[in-house]
Amino acid sequence: MPDPTQQGSAETKEWQPDVNMPVVYFQGVSKSYGRIHALSNITLGLSGGVTGLLGMNGAGKSTMFKLIMGKLKPSAGEVRLFGTDPWKNPAPYARVGFVPEHEKMHDWMTALDFVSTFARLHGMTRDKARKEAIRVLDFVGLSDVINKQIGQFSKGMRQRTKIAHALVNDPQLIILDEPLQGCDPLARTTVMNVIRELGKMGRTVLVSSHILSEIERITEQIVILHQGKLVALGNLHAIRERLDEIPHTIRIVGEDARSLAKDILGHPAVFGLSFPSNTELLIQTYHFGSLHSELPGLIVNNGHKVTLIDNPDDDLESLLGHLTGGSA
């Protein structure tokens, strides 16, 4: 990644971020379209690290990003980006990279053209923009195809081009709206690695998704939106801990499910067992956290051979269901 002193925009000289404010700050923000409330009364501040923004389709993730990017005006409350109102002043975007959800790109351009043209909007010279574009395209793993037209790209390549375009100004804040959607497994891994790497560099990264397991592979720090409301914010495991009192299912696949069941049945947290097949065991528990941490010991001490442990209902829907008391 480039060093931050390379920024050449005049705006960055004039405009200064407010260091006492979080990078992204929402204070009582609501956004409604007529009678539809896309976001209601959101208050949060985000700085540093990777944050996953989780929510079903229509939960308000994109609305939130568009508010940050000054595309929408909040119906109520304050949005601050580096301490500045983004609806009124585009200057903070000198430090922001945005990967929109939209599929549409300028298909007639080559990847290098696309990234370097928009890099020049940061005030870079033609040569500088070209140099930076080559650098970020290499960073996202597209160095072989920089002179190919975007129209000929696969979905994953297009997604990575969009990410390169967002990184060209070496931003402090990177926002990615559903970056994994439609990516093939290989592109998915590349994009995830890029995001994790950005987090390690100390950048503030905001990633939205509606798939919990995807976000889990990237970060533990999450924000959950549901029907425009903020339902949970913080560490994913801490959120799960809070859900201890709620029945959970743990699925174990091993050589002999029945002998494993005998050893587990005595555990106080377990209230139900079932065997969908000879090699599969489903455990019902009210204390997910404690059982989950003790399970590996139980299995190893009793010499069981286990190939898989997972939580079949631990997707976003069931998590939301518990968080919202079943209204999801």
Add this chain to the structure above:
Amino acid sequence: MSDKPTIWRALDRKAMAVAEFTLRQQRKRLSTWVVMGVGFLAMAVLTMFYIDSMMRDYEAIDNDGDSRDFDMDGYPNGQEILYGTDILDSDSHPGLLNPPVAPDDPSKWIDEDDFDIESLAAGSYGYDDDGDCRTEEKTASQQDTNNNNIPCDVKVTEPSYYNGFDAGILGDRGVDEDPDDDSYAKESIHRAFVLALGKFGFVFLIGIFVPLFMATGLVRDEMTSGTMHYMLSKPIARSEVFLYRILGFLGLAWPYMTGMVVLAALVTGFFGPSDGFFRFKDLGVWMAVLLASLLAILVYAMLFCLLGVLWKHGIILALPFAAWELGMILTTLGAPDAAILRFSVIGWAMNIVDAGAALAWSDTSLLLELGLWAGGSNNAEPLTGSLALEIFASDSGLGLTPLMTIVVSICVMLFQAATCWFLGGALFKSKEID
């Protein structure tokens, strides 16, 4: 060049980046080339008609009846008038003079005395080329039938398009009385065509329709397709995006318009009537046409882009406006000083063209009036070409000198463009983009 960042250098980089991007984007679109191709074809067809009218011979008409022989004595009336014999008495003809004069071929008395005009102003003009006024047979009072104490001249009083038929022109009998129909027709048709093509072809048709099809979507299309997100997630104000998109459009539309006007100037310069191989005296008019059409494209592009931002079907708002402008350009032909023209774009553009024409062809109004006067005899019809010239030539409506008219009109059109930019930028800024 130092690389120290300044506001201007950064602005310049952004402006060039967006303008270049827009230019390339337009170039990639088939519709761009279709619109421009249709524009070129339309102008080419009009020019074909012009070339045809320049290649054609205009029938010489005996405007004053001098080739006829009322008394059937074999001598045309003109020859009898020249020698002072009676045109109605067959026993009075130049053959009876001493020494006797042989009768002329009647065709010699068609187009026998062309207009002798140098420049436009009230005063005394004309020269009796065929000598039928200067003849010694005539008394001083017969040589000065218009009573201005100058023998054998044409008296012109304050020529204007509104004086009506020959009201401002009174010639001494026999002076410039039978102009050369062919040369008059070519000169006036040429001027009428230059004005018609300049005003209706370039300023109106291309000036409106190229921005209509290419500029209305400059911002709107990006908003609808979602690609605007890339541009707007950069540190650039929306009014800047609006302006630089227009600049990119002009980067294509202005050279296109310039090329077409230059081509038209070359074609009409080579085919138009002139003593040399090229008609240099039209260049001033073409420069005015170019200036007016470039400014018109600028104002219309700003306006149509604004309408596109206002509503996604902005082209529907632009069409009634184009109709309004058509009404206004027609108004400039008949009533160039109508106050309503101040509320149009085309009215100001026409001021520039008319002022340019007044500078380059200072004698157009006299030429026009002479054509309507057609020698002044009672049965003279307006000369071929004079009606066409009457339609397309008009005074610039501001009542200022031509140069001042051009300066004022440029300022007004730039102000119109700036206003549209300001409004369009403000409107764009207030738009939420989903």
